Each structure stands twice: as structure tokens, then as C-alpha cells.
Amino acid sequence: MNFAPESILRRFCDELKGNDPLVLVLPIASSEPKEAAEDYLRIFTDLGITRVQMLDIREREEANSEATLKLVDDAAGFYFTGGDQLRLTALLGGTKMLLRLKERYTYEEILIGGTSAGASALSTPMIYQGLNDAGFRKGEISITTGLQFMHDVAIDTHFIARGRIVRMAQIIATNPTCMGLGLEEDTAVLVRDGYQLEVIGSGLVTILDGVECTGNNIHEIQPETPFTIRDLRLHFLGEGETYQMPIPPELHL
Template identity: 40%
Template sequence: MLRRRDCLRGLVGLLPIPGIVPAASARRRRGHLIAVGGAEDRERDRLILRRFIELSGGPLAHVLVLTAASSDPDGAWRGYETVLAELGAQHVEPIDFRSPEEAHDPRAIERVLSADGIYISGGDQRRLMAALWDTPAARALHQAFHLQGCCIGGTSAGAAALSRQMLAIGEPALRPYRHAVSLDIGLGLIANAIIDQHFNERRRLGRLLSALAIRPDLLGVGIDEDTALVIERGAGVEILGSGAVTLIDGRQMRANAREADPEEPLQMLDLRLHLLPAGTRYRLREPDEDAPAPPPALRQALELLVQPGPLRL
């Protein structure tokens, strides 16, 4: 496993080096997704944002900050503009898609298709999907990821929206209840998971279990603040930051969600829970010393996670 210090040492190479011109397109081989639990570090090591720049192609990568989830898009943009520039990114621009006109604007769509990295800010995932649902902009995100290997990251609401089934509304339930959450359609870049963020800090285990009671076929993913789940499409995962990622596999679960009263805590049996702290790395294909193959039960969960959603055209 990589420790936080080792991660930082490996990312120092992101800074521009005189005489060396990194080519973004040459570095991209597979699309990466980065789901961040919110409140990512922007002042100290900044491991998560450094990794985002690296996977986007380095300092010369063309990066967009998508602010449609935020209630203050200008403020969200200014915060990321500053920190990404400090980390050496030279081509960073905002894009919002808040209006239907922009979400259908061919010039804006071309910007998405030309991007090496796209970072989706926090806010409200319902606001984000209201702006993007069934638009050329959403389809362009899929094309950028699937066809061009664009790195797409999302923090907080942006992370929740990466999956097909999105946790839209949820009560702060300490125990799972049948009607504690409401699911909606997300971007669909991750096919078989439900993502919740601020997981440990806001005690959202009960909320995520409530979602799995509705959809036990999906993998529950809980991401702590200042923590990122990095998914290499079809290949492996890496955990960055200062917290942990919780995976809950309920495919063999027995639950009484259909019979229980709305206010009655659910019984949920035979769940599998995996806790992956920062520094964890596993590869499903071509494992090595730094990223070994996962044990069998975890492998079954990760196979769900690394499988991307279908391309939407």
C-alpha cells in the first residue's frame, strides 16, 4: 500500500520542469474517475487535486471546472482557479451549463470534447442533473470519458452524480429505514454503485444502508471528507487523502425492506463491508508490488466498481 508521504513524493513530478514539455494526450491511456467525499485539502499537500492534474495529463492539460451543482458558481470557480494554478495547471477554465442554451451550445460542447480533465464542484446533485439531464452536454461528458480518456472528477455532490443511480435526497438516519432516501438518475459514468459523501463526518452509514435496501444489486460507496476514490476504468482503484472509503456489498443480503413499516428500522443480514483507508491500491488487471490483486470477496466488489456505465450518444 502507498502511504500519504509516498503519494506526495510520487506527485512532485507534476510541477513544470524546464526543458520538458509534457503532452497531455500521450499520458492518457484509460479514462479515470475521481470521486471525492468533499472538503478536499486545498492548502497543504493537496494530494487529491495533484492527482487529478496528473491523470488529466499534467501541467499542459486542458482542464474544465464544472460548477453547475453550486449555488455560487463564481465562488466555486475562483476557489479552484487559484489552487489548480498553484499546482502548476496552465490551462484551466470554468464551464457551468446552468442554462439550457449553454447545455446545447455547440461551442460549449466542443470545449468538453477537447478537455483532458473535468472537475465537477460540490453543491446539490439535483441542481447539477437538472442542468445536464438529457442534454448534448451530458452526452459530451460520456464521449470525453469513454472515447478520449478524459479524467473526470467530482467532489461532494459532483461525486454523488457520477453513478447511474444517484442518492438524491436522504435523511440523517442513524439506522436504515425504508423511506429514508430517494434515488434519482445521475450521470451514469459508474454503472453499478451508489455514492455517498462526507460519509464518516456526517454519520451517513444508515443513509447508505437505506439506499442499498432499495437497490441491493448495487455497491454502496461511502467516501470520507478529504478522501478520493480513484477508479481506473476496468483495471483498479486507489484511495487518496486523509480518510477512508467504505464499500458495502449487499448482493447476498436478506432484508425486510418490503415488509417493514416506514418508521421501523430495517433488518439487513449478510452484508459484506470493506474499509479501504487512504494509501490503499488494488489492481484487478496486471497487479504488482505497489498495487496487488485484491482478496476474493473484495475483488467481487471492485469488479462492480471499475465497470463503467454504457456510452451515451
């Protein structure tokens, strides 16, 4: 599902700061931006947001324009729709828009959310290619740098339904500093201060933590060979559960 349920979007609206906040719907990941944004524009309006607007970027120059930066400065909430996460990083990486958004996210109380590709791109390592049930062999998934709103966290969506736990484990094996965050459909996490998580929605959130793993051979094996990682910690969390990532908050500045 590439559309967030109303209950999660309602919580998004409840967390917005300021009077009459502006919400920007960003269908940048989609090849059909108007269609991707349409339902969000409607539901945010139905939830009482009087100022909601689509901001689409098709060329990198648009992400550097003064008109775009003005909207980024004025908005209190930003919501990335689904699509192709590689489109997000290729179009926004290194632009004035992304830099301004990161500055505001670091120093102001704005809210950034996303669904499917829009959620996956918010992390630091980002999966952009790989079969759902693959990943147990070295090199079966492709990883690049995401938009980096969450440091040392890899986000994957449709996690349980599409059997994506093994491919997330391979990301952690390549660098156990990274934590895996798997989101199931109709499920989200609210992140405060860059490291405190609260689960919302009707499904499960899966957390993979490899910081204290005791064995890992991915640096020794050849491509297309199954990898090993020992003592990988696994958590399944339902609605209302909280989790504090083992990352000092000052590293998120």
C-alpha cells in the same frame, strides 16, 4: 468541506493525459458558481495547469450549445464542485453535453472528478435528500438517477463524520446489485476502467457490498418501518489500498 485538498488535486493533475491539458472547473451544482470555482481555478494554476477554465451551466440550453460542446471536446480534465447534486442532474440529464462527456469517458483517456455534491452525482443511484443520521426506516431518503459515470455504485460524501452509513445500507437493500461507496473528508478514490479503485487522501473509504446478502425485507415492510438486511459486507480502506468492484468491466462500456 466542499473543497478538495491540494494533495488530491495534485494527483488529479498528475493523472491528466496530453501536453498542456485543458481542465474545466464545473461549478454547476453551486448557487454561487464564481465563488465555488475561484479556489479551484487558482489551485490548478498553482499546480502547473496553464489552461484551466470555468464552465458553468445555468440553463439546459447552454448544455446543448456548440460552444459548450467545443469545450467538452477540447478538455482533458473535468472537475465538478460542491453544491446541490440535484441541480447537476436536473440541468445536465439528457443534454448533448452529458452525452458527449460520457462518450469521451468511455472511449478516451479523460479524467472526471468532483467533491461533495460533485462526487455524489457521478454515480447511478444518487441520494439527493435525507437526514444524515436517518435512513433506517423505509422511505426516509430520496433517490434519483445520477450522472451515471459509475454503474451500479452509489456514492455518498462526508460519510463517517455525518453518520451516513445506514442511509447507504437502505439504498443497497432496495437493490443489492448496487455497491455503496462512502467518502470521508480529505479522501478520494481514483477509478480506472470503471471498476478498479485506489484510495488516496488521509481518511477512510467505506465500501458496502450487498450482492451476497442472505436476507432483506424492504420489499415487504410498510413505509416508516425499520428495514432488515443480513450479511452486508463492509470494508474500510485507507490510502494506497485498492479494491476491484465485482462488476464485469464490459458492463461499463
